[in-house]
Amino acid sequence: MLSATPAKEIVSLERVGLQYNDDKTVFQNVSYNVFMGDFYFLTGHSGAGKTSLLKILYKSVRPTYGRVSVFGYDVDSLDRSDLPVFRQHIGLIFQDCRLIENLSIVDNVALSMHIAGSLYKRSRAYAKELLDWVGLGDKLNSFPDVLSDGQKQRVSIARAVVKRPALLLADEPTGNLDDDNAFRLMALFEELHRMGTTVILATHNNQLTKNFEYPQLMLKNGTLFVNIQKEGGKGRAAV
Numbered sequence: 001m002l003s004a005t006p007a008k009e010i011v012s013l014e015r016v017g018l019q020y021n022d023d024k025t026v027f028q029n030v031s032y033n034v035f036m037g038d039f040y041f042l043t044g045h046s047g048a049g050k051t052s053l054l055k056i057l058y059k060s061v062r063p064t065y066g067r068v069s070v071f072g073y074d075v076d077s078l079d080r081s082d083l084p085v086f087r088q089h090i091g092l093i094f095q096d097c098r099l100i101e102n103l104s105i106v107d108n109v110a111l112s113m114h115i116a117g118s119l120y121k122r123s124r125a126y127a128k129e130l131l132d133w134v135g136l137g138d139k140l141n142s143f144p145d146v147l148s149d150g151q152k153q154r155v156s157i158a159r160a161v162v163k164r165p166a167l168l169l170a171d172e173p174t175g176n177l178d179d180d181n182a183f184r185l186m187a188l189f190e191e192l193h194r195m196g197t198t199v200i201l202a203t204h205n206n207q208l209t210k211n212f213e214y215p216q217l218m219l220k221n222g223t224l225f226v227n228i229q230k231e232g233g234k235g236r237a238a239v
């Protein structure tokens with residue numbers, strides 16, 4: 001049964017470490033709080049642990065040690081049966097899209113809103129609006145297998161934002177997009193942020209981090225650094 005303690009932090013990490021099996025440590029002793037209304041880029045080279053850290057936040061990966069709470073829930077103590085409710089308020093954009101192959105793209109986007117209780121007709125109408133916005137208004141009834149990778153990515157973004165989540169965890173959401181589309185989608189994330197969503201956006205895209213002045217969480221050599229300064233500053237370790 002879910003029970004929350006009141007918390008101003010949306011995400012709280014206390015001395016969190018991760019090591020897969022007997023492999024080398026991915027990160028160690030990461031402590032950081034993300035507050036309601038924050039917007040962070042999560043950066044770091046390939047293999048630094050960005051996806052792993054996001055997975056820990058939605059309980060797809062269990063940290064090796066440390067305490068993680070999201071929305072005030074102690075993530076480790078959530079049962080499998082709690083997860084749908086816990087994730088109801090999290091918008092997830094996966095690096096590999098994960099669309100449902102046997103649903104049209106409009107239904108892929110409408111589904112989470114419908115599951116959350118909206119009428120099917122209303123969910124589809126809002127899904128159409130969002131798909132128009134991401135430039136896929138002419139593909140509503142297509143199935144994922146006929147879309148390019150960038151188009152799939154745009155569908156997965158529409159799907160994540162359709163339920164106006166309290167927390168958006170976006171893993172390389174613009175990885176398959178050209179700069180024009182990436183900037184357009186950043187405008188969508190900013191709009192969502194303005195409406196109150198807390199955003200953590202993992203990215204390799206230097207154009208985004210250069211052009212949008214949000215603070216950065218950077219994973220490097222197993223340590224989380226925060227507020228990396230522009231012009232080559234080093235930032236400070238988040239411990």
Ligand SMILES: Nc1ncnc2c1ncn2[C@@H]1O[C@H](COP(=O)(O)OP(=O)(O)OP(=O)(O)O)[C@@H](O)[C@H]1O
Pocket residue numbers: 020021023026044045046047048049050051052053095
């Ligand atoms: N399920 C797993 N089992 C074992 N090792 C894993 C697993 N998932 C990731 N790793 C390893 O953990 C490290 C961090 O991977 P992760 O995918 O979190 O990095 P990333 O920063 O998201 O990289 P990229 O920018 O390429 O997406 C890598 O060395 C990776 O090989």
Ligand SMILES: [Mg+2]
Pocket residue numbers: 050051052095171
């Ligand atoms: Mg990744």
